[in-house]
Amino acid sequence: MMKKTAVLFIAFISFTACKEKVKPENISKINGYWEIEKVNLPDGNEKNYKINETVDYFEVKNDSGFRKKVTPQFDGKYLVNDEYEKVKVVIEDEKIFLEYATEYSKWKEEVLEVSDEKLVLKNEAEIEYEYKRPTPFSVK
Template sequence: MKPLYLGIFLILTSACKGISEEQLSHLNGYWEIASVTTSQGSTREYTVSTTIDYIELTDSLKGYRKKVQPNFDGTYVTNDDAEYFSIEKRDKTYYMHYQNEMAEWQEVLEVVGENEFRTRNDSGNTYTYRRYQPININ
């Protein structure tokens, strides 16, 4: 019974750590979707993505996200379309707030690390991203 209580305690204390503002800089760079978990609990894993997200965040907690397509030579194909966002902290939680001509939405940042980040949208779907590693064919 003690291992069960210890496991619950460790989960609760790690979940309460939260995200620091310094960790937000890890969002900069290229990311690919790893999985999506719906609000009903079903998960879809992604092993290969033809498009990846490039995220650039400034010191003022504003940034943009673009879809890009990697090439085998290490370059990327992109266009001028970007989703601009701002990050705000409310009650120890960071939110990515998006707004464009068509819609406005937000995502809760649940985890931000060097090689992974996870968000949850207003519908309760959770998106897990992993740092993109370019394909190296030598």
């Protein structure tokens, strides 16, 4: 029994140690279009998204910028409006957060992972949002 516990503990440590911490120099990878692929709820349930009516567009420079919801069109372009959320990049306790602000509300999300193809954010309710780069489509 003790051997099994030790093996599980070592496997857990190895798994968590392999997860690379988000580095401030990688924040620029947030820029661009992202669509939600999956939402992981704190109770262990998940919701997968096959089709998204909107896509998030991030533009962050010098630790501040904005996020907009845009609507993909059949010609491969995006429909935009004047609504946006101000974004500020903040580092707290060696973690990277995106702080959002509108005239109505303020909130923040922790950046758990960011690469050229994947973005994972966790909000204050412990809900994780997994994003992927959208695949352009056209009906020409």
